[in-house]
Amino acid sequence: MAKKKAANKSPKPRIKKPSLTLSPKNKVILGSFLFLFGLALLIAFVSFLFNWQADQSTLSRLGEREVMTQNLLSKFGAGISHFIIYKGFGIAAFALAFLTLITGIYFFFNLNKKGLKKFWFWGIPVMIWLSVFFGFFAHKNSLLGGTVGYEINDYLQDFLGFTGTILLLTFLLVVYLTVRLKVTPEKVVTYFRRTKNDISEDFRSATPSSEKTTQTTPDKQKSSVIDTASEEPSEEEKKVEPGRPAPDKVVIRSEENPDDVEMEVETAVEEELDNLSKKAVEDYGEFDPTLELKKFQFPTIELLKDYNANGGGITINQEELEENKNRIVDTLKNYKIDIAQIKATVGPTVTLYEIIPEAGIRISKIKSLEDDIALSLSALGIRIIAPIPGKGTIGIEVPNKKSTIVSMRSVIASPKFQNAEMELPMALGKTISNETFVVDLAKMPHLLMAGATGQGKSVGLNAILTSLLYSKHPAEVKFILVDPKKVELTLFNKIERHYLAKLPDTEEAIITDNTKVINTLNSLCIEMDNRYELLKDAMVRNIKEYNTKFKARKLNPENGHKFLPYIVLVVDEFADLIMTAGKEVEAPIARLAQLARAIGIHLIIATQRPSVNVITGIIKANFPARIAFRVTSKIDSRTILDSQGADQLIGKGDMLFTQGNTLLRLQCAFVDTPEVEKITDFIGSQKAYPDAYHLPEYSGEESGTGLDIDVGDRDQLFREAAEVIVLAQQGSASLLQRKLKLGYNRAGRIIDQLEAAGIVGPFEGSKARQVLVQDMEGLSQLLDE
Numbered sequence: 091m092a093k094k095k096a097a098n099k100s101p102k103p104r105i106k107k108p109s110l111t112l113s114p115k116n117k118v119i120l121g122s123f124l125f126l127f128g129l130a131l132l133i134a135f136v137s138f139l140f141n142w143q144a145d146q147s148t149l150s151r152l153g154e155r156e157v158m159t160q161n162l163l164s165k166f167g168a169g170i171s172h173f174i175i176y177k178g179f180g181i182a183a184f185a186l187a188f189l190t191l192i193t194g195i196y197f198f199f200n201l202n203k204k205g206l207k208k209f210w211f212w213g214i215p216v217m218i219w220l221s222v223f224f225g226f227f228a229h230k231n232s233l234l235g236g237t238v239g240y241e242i243n244d245y246l247q248d249f250l251g252f253t254g255t256i257l258l259l260t261f262l263l264v265v266y267l268t269v270r271l272k273v274t275p276e277k278v279v280t281y282f283r284r285t286k287n288d289i290s291e292d293f294r295s296a297t298p299s300s301e302k303t304t305q306t307t308p309d310k311q312k313s314s315v316i317d318t319a320s321e322e323p324s325e326e327e328k329k330v331e332p333g334r335p336a337p338d339k340v341v342i343r344s345e346e347n348p349d350d351v352e353m354e355v356e357t358a359v360e361e362e363l364d365n366l367s368k369k370a371v372e373d374y375g376e377f378d379p380t381l382e383l384k385k386f387q388f389p390t391i392e393l394l395k396d397y398n399a400n401g402g403g404i405t406i407n408q409e410e411l412e413e414n415k416n417r418i419v420d421t422l423k424n425y426k427i428d429i430a431q432i433k434a435t436v437g438p439t440v441t442l443y444e445i446i447p448e449a450g451i452r453i454s455k456i457k458s459l460e461d462d463i464a465l466s467l468s469a470l471g472i473r474i475i476a477p478i479p480g481k482g483t484i485g486i487e488v489p490n491k492k493s494t495i496v497s498m499r500s501v502i503a504s505p506k507f508q509n510a511e512m513e514l515p516m517a518l519g520k521t522i523s524n525e526t527f528v529v530d531l532a533k534m535p536h537l538l539m540a541g542a543t544g545q546g547k548s549v550g551l552n553a554i555l556t557s558l559l560y561s562k563h564p565a566e567v568k569f570i571l572v573d574p575k576k577v578e579l580t581l582f583n584k585i586e587r588h589y590l591a592k593l594p595d596t597e598e599a600i601i602t603d604n605t606k607v608i609n610t611l612n613s614l615c616i617e618m619d620n621r622y623e624l625l626k627d628a629m630v631r632n633i634k635e636y637n638t639k640f641k642a643r644k645l646n647p648e649n650g651h652k653f654l655p656y657i658v659l660v661v662d663e664f665a666d667l668i669m670t671a672g673k674e675v676e677a678p679i680a681r682l683a684q685l686a687r688a689i690g691i692h693l694i695i696a697t698q699r700p701s702v703n704v705i706t707g708i709i710k711a712n713f714p715a716r717i718a719f720r721v722t723s724k725i726d727s728r729t730i731l732d733s734q735g736a737d738q739l740i741g742k743g744d745m746l747f748t749q750g751n752t753l754l755r756l757q758c759a760f761v762d763t764p765e766v767e768k769i770t771d772f773i774g775s776q777k778a779y780p781d782a783y784h785l786p787e788y789s790g791e792e793s794g795t796g797l798d799i800d801v802g803d804r805d806q807l808f809r810e811a812a813e814v815i816v817l818a819q820q821g822s823a824s825l826l827q828r829k830l831k832l833g834y835n836r837a838g839r840i841i842d843q844l845e846a847a848g849i850v851g852p853f854e855g856s857k858a859r860q861v862l863v864q865d866m867e868g869l870s871q872l873l874d875e
């Protein structure tokens with residue numbers, strides 16, 4: 091039926107569009123016509139060059155049959171040549187003949203017309219350029235530039251003068267060479283270099299023919315001769331992929347035994363770069379990750395305060411030095427330890443006295459006198475290093491009476507930081523010999539920081555972040571800041587869209603809520619896995635190689651590849667996090683610490699309480715780099731550094747740094763909150779990305795109570811407990827404890843089961859849980875279901 095309907099439908103009158111495409115037959119006809127016409131033009135033009143003067147008198151009478159012309163194509167040739175060459179473009183008009191000829195070939199063989207369009211697009215301007223150029227010589231030979239060339243040239247000279255016209259033509263020539271022929275200065279240089287090499291190569295290969303013959307002289311014949319393969323390429327060589335260099339081949343042939351089988355030794359040649367990527371780099375240059383914020387300005391050094399401007403700096407107090415020296419010598423003498431030599435190095439906060447004891451003194455003896463020396467010097471924070479590694483001396487560090495602030499400004503301005511060729515340079519402060527200390531976070535690869543309250547942890551974190559802000563573009567590094575104290579890192583909110591990373595759909599980039607940390611950490615683990623996939627795909631081992639490859643345009647963004655910024659996760663108050671979230675935090679942190687180094691995710695973890703349940707073995711094992719500010723006990727010092735010493739520091743940024751082996755005493759650079767504010771204001775006022783860097787989405791479980799409790803696992807007293815709760819309309823475990831005489835654990839378990847059954851609501855902190863069933867009737871209905 092339907093078919094019938096369709097059949098009955100009268101066909102709509104269609105308007106036939108004129109088709110511009112030619113049938114193959116017509117293409118051959120048109121192609122051959124154009125080809126022959128172009129050929130005819132060429133013949134006529136060439137002939138015109140020799141006969142134009144003779145034929146000129148006949149031009150006015152070309153219509154008459156009896157007029158004779160010299161042109162090979164007779165009157166037609168003379169006429170059209172006169173029109174196109176003499177009246178037109180001069181000898182540049184040959185281009186027209188060639189273009190017609192080529193067009194004929196394209197149509198005849200039905201070739202892709204894209205190339206043909208290019209010929210015309212560039213051919214016509216080239217013809218005009220040539221004719222204008224030859225216009226300069228019109229007074230010598232009017233045929234060179236033709237009338238058009240002469241007139242345009244004359245016109246240009248009227249306005250630009252002779253020199254101006256030449257300059258304009260030169261400019262157009264440069265445009266043509268670079269755009270059409272892709273000639274660049276580097277290419278020209280390499281071309282000449284290669285030619286030079288080729289010539290010298292030829293020259294060299296021409297001379298040693300005598301050597302070749304000498305090789306075959308009998309006295310030099312050994313068991314085998316190595317000579318290069320014959321010049322004629324073998325079948326295999328011919329099969330080598332285009333674009334891939336042919337491997338170097340040598341043939342080893344036994345000379346004594348010509349019947350022996352030849353052995354061919356092939357040395358593999360490194361595969362040439364991907365031609366496409368090479369071309370992309372040639373056309374567009376290397377990928378620049380900073381392009382989006384091209385105008386981004388790094389903060390200036392003036393934003394940082396110069397604490398030593400008013401004659402601060404390290405002052406050497408001779409009296410103090412002398413006094414301390416005498417006391418050290420006297421104290422040691424009291425214990426019958428003689429000193430051969432003593433030397434002092436004055437640092438910003440402490441002075442190091444290096445002593446060489448007389449021969450025969452046991453080092454352990456001096457070490458055991460630490461407290462006595464401290465007592466006699468009546469100073470806190472004395473540290474004895476016996477012996478100083480690599481020096482063979484014993485060091486006694488004594489705090490200066492007047493310490494000097496190491497300003498962030500001085501370390502940032504130091505050449506050591508400015509010239510640091512590091513991925514993530516951090517200017518931590520100054521050593522005891524007053525040298526700026528810069529380390530690479532990327533090499534650490536994670537950093538653990540501990541210290542009692544008020545000893546300089548937050549300042550230390552700010553110093554690290556400031557160093558990175560002064561050295562890395564927003565495209566190169568992203569921070570994830572976790573700040574349970576809510577006040578320490580809030581200033582960095584202003585640079586959210588420049589430097590921070592966050593989970594999509596979260597408002598604040600700085601995480602202050604411990605429960606959100608878990609999601610972020612898990613999301614970071616996903617990011618890590620994704621990055622490893624990308625690295626695997628790109629066949630590289632680390633983020634540096636990956637980004638280099640990406641910049642060289644060897645990785646296709648359409649396959650998910652992108653420039654990967656470093657990610658630095660900073661956690662202030664790690665102890666607080668472990669207390670509230672425990673294993674849930676530890677597991678992803680440990681995973682990241684173990685695996686994230688290669689893919690550019692680095693962790694900086696700070697804690698007040700370096701006890702073993704906070705800094706667990708697994709975390710310690712993966713954080714070889716540690717910073718200890720002053721801690722209150724030797725045990726804490728051992729936990730963080732695996733040795734004592736941090737308990738003897740003097741606070742205020744005095745710190746010990748280790749990267750696995752030796753301990754280094756440093757004075758942390760000081761950066762105050764107003765300075766950080768100025769820096770973040772400076773960056774925050776500049777153009778930013780539309781949003782913070784988005785981490786992959788992670789949907790964690792909303793509640794950690796395990797709501798999928800099996801009905802069969804319910805407590806025997808479940809029903810009774812439910813009734814108690816509904817009757818009292820109060821969802822608390824202590825009520826169950828009292829009424830049913832239960833222990834805390836069992837009551838807690840029953841509450842969880844009640845929550846799973848939908849009788850009470852979720853945990854609400856100190857408040858009792860909400861009861862979701864209003865009366866006993868509702869309860870029995872629910873339970874029967």
Ligand SMILES: Nc1ncnc2c1ncn2[C@@H]1O[C@H](COP(=O)(O)OP(=O)(O)OP(=O)(O)O)[C@@H](O)[C@H]1O
Pocket residue numbers: 495496541542543544545546547548549550698742743744757758759760761
């Ligand atoms: N590198 C330093 N140079 C000079 N003074 C410093 C330095 N670091 C810290 N201080 C001083 O110590 C004070 C406390 O430092 P900071 O706020 O960093 O301590 P904290 O360890 O973070 O304490 P909390 O754990 O309670 O936050 C600073 O206000 C400053 O006066």
